[in-house]
Amino acid sequence: MRVLVIGGCGFIGSHVVDHLLKSGHRVRVYDRRPEMFRPPLPQVEYIAGDLADTAQIFEAMSGVDALIHLASTTVPATSNLDPVADITGNLISTVNLLEVLRSSSVGKIVYLSSGGTVYGVPTTDPVTETHPLHPISSYGIVKVAIENYLYMEQQLHGLQQVVLRASNPYGPRQGHTGIQGIIGTHLWRLARAEPIEVWGDGSVVRDFIHVHDLARLCVQAAEADISGCFNAGSGSGASIAEVVETIRATVGGDVQPVYKPGRNYDVPRVVLDIQRARDALGWAPTISLAEGIAETWDWVRRTVDKTG
């Protein structure tokens, strides 16, 4: 089938594109910028544009069977600084997108939501998809609202929609700006011989999913004749201290994090139950944290030599 990937030049998007091509699909990418770490792929059709430009997105939908929406103008750590920009940039843009979708050929949408923020402070461990949604960041609130508009679109207009509530993705091609993804951030800093920083005492537990596993799930969700909401995690948790330890074992040498005060939007522990995706899609994560960190470190070292 022909698939349009909105945000297809980002960290996760670039891997989704790879997996789509590997699975024999035709790929069109809509993104604001080209990929950061590799040149454009010859077999992919790229369209440069903003998520807010609904008319151009509608043009990009021409002949497309399925849409994978990975774009976000905000990140959890900063969304509370300007919730209105979050609402405008993500919620309103996506609601406009859904409206034009009705008169397009697209019958399926896969949307990347956020398992780390939509549940708020979890009251169960692990967290299933039926856990109440009590987000405490604008990022999470907007994700929930978009999930609800997708569900409404399914109920009222028959759109097939899959929401993937991703945990913490990491892996090659994760950016090094330091605002999202502690594994990538730590490895980039170590590769540049800079100190790494930990917010809080290292006891915060997260569910780290390798981007290959997540990208494969996105493609399987687009292919499957199914609607619904699925957690997308590794199935197990790791504390920040354990991550630092694994990084230390991989990188070797002296890795001493600088501890900083915790942040009030950091939830103590989020580990996602992924049984629903296993059952419905036959999907399972395959890459362990140690393997994934080793692979990512390998990529960071090769890349830092080229980009400085």
Added chain:
Amino acid sequence: MRVLVIGGCGFIGSHVVDHLLKSGHRVRVYDRRPEMFRPPLPQVEYIAGDLADTAQIFEAMSGVDALIHLASTTVPATSNLDPVADITGNLISTVNLLEVLRSSSVGKIVYLSSGGTVYGVPTTDPVTETHPLHPISSYGIVKVAIENYLYMEQQLHGLQQVVLRASNPYGPRQGHTGIQGIIGTHLWRLARAEPIEVWGDGSVVRDFIHVHDLARLCVQAAEADISGCFNAGSGSGASIAEVVETIRATVGGDVQPVYKPGRNYDVPRVVLDIQRARDALGWAPTISLAEGIAETWDWVRRTVDKTG
């Protein structure tokens, strides 16, 4: 205490103002328009303005202890026609309001949400506050998002907030435009000797709460040292056919509704469980449907003679 009522000139707002005054509070009202059915009250301070005018709302908050937010720029039946206007007019305005609230004297907010839309199609009967939120109208989705921003404000900035998920309010001073509230709409039409219309076969069940009971709950919620989310219903359901029958018994004469096709956003049955509000606030509804319809009919007849 001094209370600011946003939307205090509307149907529900006018009764909230009455109950606040009766309870000895000082009342300031912020609304776009004056009340429709009575002149301004001399003991109330009125400020004319729009929900989107955050600077003016901030001025109106001066010296205020508690805020009751009843304003909505949309109604369930029409919100899906323009979801972006719904998001802009209600969600963004309220998020802006919450931001300026932080630097005001207001320590408490009561927000009127919608028990008829936030749950979507209920899977339990009656519906408790822990029922999953799967709205299928933009109105309900925006209400959920506002509830989430209120909860976040409580968690991160210590605001005391009460969300009241109202069922279907009815009673004197309900408008006669016919877009909201079937009891008021039917009675107004009958008073004008016009035929009444029923969407669907009359089997749809709703939970009708008299506006006096709801207004009293708003005031008790503002007074109580409490945060949380509460259903605000009558505790029992009535089908549209039963409502028509009660109206027939009250009005007398020939009441023959014209049946029209059902609407795709109409949920078949919503009856709210109100135990949480009973327990936490010692509140209970006191006015039966038959009493309430009789009182409303009395008011409509007196009013139609004056307004034509």
